[in-house]
Amino acid sequence: MPREVREVVFVDGVRTPFGKAGGMYAETRADDLVIRCIRELVKRNPQLPPERVDEVAIAATTQTGDQGLTIGRTAALLSGLPKTVPGYAVDRMCAGAMTAVTNVAGGIAMGAYDIAVAGGVEHMGRHPMGEGADPNPRILTEKLVDPSALVMGSTAENLHDRLPHITKERTDAFALNSQIKVAKAYANGKLQPDMVPVAIRSSELGWGLATVDEAPRETSMEKLATLKTPFRPHGRVTAGNAAGLNDGATAAILADEATARELGLPVAMRMVSFAYAGVEPEIMGYGPIPSTEKALKKAGLTIDDIGLFELNEAFAVQVLALLDHYGIADDDPRVNPWGGAIAIGHPLASSGVRLMTQLARHFEEHPEVRYGMNAMCIGIGMGGTVIWENPNWEGFDK
Numbered sequence: 001m002p003r004e005v006r007e008v009v010f011v012d013g014v015r016t017p018f019g020k021a022g023g024m025y026a027e028t029r030a031d032d033l034v035i036r037c038i039r040e041l042v043k044r045n046p047q048l049p050p051e052r053v054d055e056v057a058i059a060a061t062t063q064t065g066d067q068g069l070t071i072g073r074t075a076a077l078l079s080g081l082p083k084t085v086p087g088y089a090v091d092r093m094c095a096g097a098m099t100a101v102t103n104v105a106g107g108i109a110m111g112a113y114d115i116a117v118a119g120g121v122e123h124m125g126r127h128p129m130g131e132g133a134d135p136n137p138r139i140l141t142e143k144l145v146d147p148s149a150l151v152m153g154s155t156a157e158n159l160h161d162r163l164p165h166i167t168k169e170r171t172d173a174f175a176l177n178s179q180i181k182v183a184k185a186y187a188n189g190k191l192q193p194d195m196v197p198v199a200i201r202s203s204e205l206g207w208g209l210a211t212v213d214e215a216p217r218e219t220s221m222e223k224l225a226t227l228k229t230p231f232r233p234h235g236r237v238t239a240g241n242a243a244g245l246n247d248g249a250t251a252a253i254l255a256d257e258a259t260a261r262e263l264g265l266p267v268a269m270r271m272v273s274f275a276y277a278g279v280e281p282e283i284m285g286y287g288p289i290p291s292t293e294k295a296l297k298k299a300g301l302t303i304d305d306i307g308l309f310e311l312n313e314a315f316a317v318q319v320l321a322l323l324d325h326y327g328i329a330d331d332d333p334r335v336n337p338w339g340g341a342i343a344i345g346h347p348l349a350s351s352g353v354r355l356m357t358q359l360a361r362h363f364e365e366h367p368e369v370r371y372g373m374n375a376m377c378i379g380i381g382m383g384g385t386v387i388w389e390n391p392n393w394e395g396f397d398k
């Protein structure tokens with residue numbers, strides 16, 4: 001059967017405010033966070049007949065308890081989508097939601113789906129990183145990886161060792177800038193439109209409404225310099241220049257472009273290419289460099305074609321490794337214009353769609369930019385990159 005590859009578009013994305021692990025969502029179920037996101041997507045896109053959703057792919061790193069039982073399916077049912085809509089769970093740790101998006105994108109491109117929902121959730125308060133994991137001891141005894149490869153903060157210290165020109169001062173300055181940019185973005189109302197308020201409860205405080213991220217804070221180079229280095233004595237990685245431990249969820253609608261236009265759904269971004277790559281697990285944060293190389297090559301682009309970057313800030317050192325690789329300045333205004341995970345937080349499997357949702361908003365504000373990119377590092381030594389085209393660019397081929 002002759003088959004045409006179809007264009008995949010990002011229609012709309014939302015997220016919950018991100019909490020600190022054990023903070024405002026301590027008594028909120030993880031699945032309720034992602035259900036809230038799916039419901040909001042359906043509500044704010046009334047042109048989408050819910051029965052037209054062909055798949056719901058939801059990521060979570062720890063898939064037990066309220067993140068278990070193939071969460072894409074249970075979240076779809078509880079979101080009020082028709083029972084005919086299938087769903088499943090995805091795991092690629094920090095790139096869970098990114099993988100959910102690229103999985104459904106593959107299905108859309110080959111014609112298996114017209115419309116899909118993809119997202120992720122991580123309640124790191126209820127499911128601490130690595131909970132229940134039982135890594136095969138041979139991975140260490142056969143020296144496939146160093147024990148430090150299994151502790152993400154230690155992999156960031158290892159990256160500092162390999163790239164000594166990335167000093168602690170540079171990572172602290174990058175972290176401070178992330179906090180400043182987030183505060184400014186909040187003040188200018190940039191982050192709120194895609195944030196879904198969540199009803200929360202606390203046995204002590206009663207009912208409440210989460211409307212803003214819990215983690216951002218005012219800080220300074222002086223304060224950052226005094227923080228402990230929990231992953232190594234006299235190390236460089238601190239609570240200030242790393243993303244924290246967070247709770248939150250995201251979801252997005254992806255569609256075949258022709259179907260989106262037929263239904264009158266917005267076309268916020270068109271997918272150009274994506275790639276994942278593996279690196280030595282001990283320097284996990286290096287992963288986005290080869291994944292970006294691959295994604296650029298597949299797209300026939302170079303880094304100079306990319307006008308906007310939404311990069312996950314798992315650790316300042318890994319973002320700076322990518323920026324250095326491409327000769328981009330630490331404070332380049334094209335990079336994370338509204339700050340990033342160091343300030344906002346990084347609820348592992350949910351973050352990929354937050355990056356995409358923000359990039360879509362940047363595209364609206366920057367019709368002069370044709371291409372933008374998301375990239376993130378991934379546990380056990382990987383990176384993921386997705387390149388998108390801006391439909392607001394004047395030469396965009398509809």
Ligand SMILES: CC(C)(COP(=O)(O)OP(=O)(O)OC[C@H]1O[C@@H](n2cnc3c(N)ncnc32)[C@H](O)[C@@H]1OP(=O)(O)O)[C@@H](O)C(=O)NCCC(=O)NCCS
Binds near residue numbers: 153219238239314377
């Ligand atoms: C780094 C890490 C261990 C810190 O955890 P933590 O100790 O619970 O963090 P806290 O928020 O309590 O911060 C520690 C201290 O630094 C302070 N602090 C944190 N960020 C700060 C900032 N930006 N400015 C000033 N002080 C700050 C806190 O107030 C706290 O001070 P205290 O000890 O006096 O109370 C944890 O956030 C972590 O593991 N991050 C990485 C997560 C990860 O690996 N994700 C996956 C990526 S692949």
